[in-house]
Amino acid sequence: MATLEIKDLHVTVTTEEGEKEILKGVDLTVKTGEVHAIMGPNGSGKSTLAYSIAGHPKYNITSGTVTLDGVDILSMSVDERARAGLFLAMQYPVEVPGVSVANFLRTAKTAIDGEAPKLRTWVKDVNAALERVTLDKDFAQRSVNEGFSGGEKKRHEIAQLELLNPKFAVLDETDSGLDIDALRVVSEGVNRYSDQGDRGVLLITHYTRILRYIKPDYVHVFVAGRVADQGGPELADELEANGYDKYVKAAAL
């Protein structure tokens, strides 16, 4: 079993008016075998948390720790974190002109595994992963995310999740912008991944809709840069009924 542990994490971004604190002491522990949902209103800092874990240069960690099985990951480069077993499915996946999906995936797989994948099975694996998220195999020849629709980008993230098969996956609003069929396809991908039993999922979402397909073990309410409440799946139902109002009001006090 592996553990991803976030302790008292404070994060700022640099603005024209100076440093602005976005995360104000986040505590969260995810173990492999668990699915955690993080739910919160717009602007509460959910993506900031996801990017900070992944190591995006825009975010400054001012205090706190993030460890993977006790090993500090904040001192690692972005790619080292990925090779240590972290994966971030982005809310807005980046377009990389001229780099084909096939080349990108092979390079990533080689980096993660420390050796090139077997050519014969790899092409089949890629095609199968694309097919599972209902992307045509032609996508392998296109430039990474370039000209993909919003839904195609999200499905491409999940195809990568399955191919790279990290220890922990942080999924930042992978459900937003998906129609109902795509939502089902994406959810099935996440479930296949977590059903392996020894993987951890941190599912960031704004809506409860995806929780009809992916059953979280824990739900955390994220408001104003910290975890305001947590509980079991029933907490999601309560949020569905009552929204974030009471938490937002409490945080404003």
Next chain:
Amino acid sequence: MTTSSFVDGSEAIQDSMAKALELSPVESHLHPEGSFDLADHPVPTGLEEIWRFTPLKRLRDLHKDAPLDGDHHTVEVDAAPGVTAVSVPVADSARGVSGYVPVDRVSARAWAAATSVFEVTIPADAEIEQPTTIRLHGAGIEKAGAGHLLVRAGRFSRAVVVVDYDGSATWAENIEVVVEDGAHLTFVTIQDWNDDSVHVVTQHATVGRDAELRHVAVSLGGDVVRASTSADYRGTGGSVEMLGVYFADAGQHIEHRLFADHTAPRTKSNVEYKGALQGQDAHTVWIGNVLIRKEAEGILTYESNDNLVLTDGAKADSVPNLEIETGDIEGAGHASTTGRFDDQHLFYLQSRGIPEEEARRLVVHGFFNDIIRRIGVPALQERLVASIEAELAEHVGRID
């Protein structure tokens, strides 16, 4: 204006010429008046619009009066079956058939100094897949030389011609390209010079009715490379694509000056150049001029230049110019970008475990890929990818 009146000389293009001659005069700095007379081309001072980016001091007096009688070079030809590629004395040559008249002093001097013309001729109706390659190898920079190349693609022919420069030279050159009606020519120049070469080349292409020219310029080597390329049209429906890839290292000056002169209706031009720069005083210049004349109704033009600045101390100048004299065009646009690595690209690739250095390589290859994959000559595309890899190996791992 003289550059729009075509010089007589080829039977095959006579009928389309008649129409092209009825052009109205243009008052435009995009359209300098050419002349064969050296007296009409005073020694540039560097203040002139067409010279202001060029480091004249490094031209070894090509722009002044350096003798151009050097012959320290060898030419190696690999002509595809059916294509003739021979050197002929100026007097017996079809020089001038493109209508070109020298537009600057280096060009006029090269014109006067050339004693022979290298003529590449693709017969009418020939469809030739195999590229014809001309390798010009310079064997020393001490004595400057001048050359003249004329490429003629006969009516309805299809062919690929590649000119490959390497070695060390101080070289002034004129190139004429004639693409007759309905022909399709891919013409590629590769500047793979040693670091000490100076090459000032002026090219003019004229494109017939419904003909297509794909012009590809690859500039990697040389101390100073200045390539001025213009194209005009002899009939409706002609199309010109100008693709360029360049990579400037420390101290290198690479300058591309493009001019698409829309002299006929319903013609197309598409200019796309991409360059990378690395190292102290790497300097690139891209000038993209497009003139749409009054008679050029219904034309379509687009030009773009993107520069990727890989290190501090490098400088990219990029100047698109569009002059429109008719209200009736199908489309005209331009774009120019100069930037560093996009952090978002690197972050995305690295977040998938790809080490930073590898991520940078992927981004640079990706940047050039858009153009390289459109060259349409597979062997050349592979070679270019390898050349870019080699350029990157020198530096990219070492930037922060």
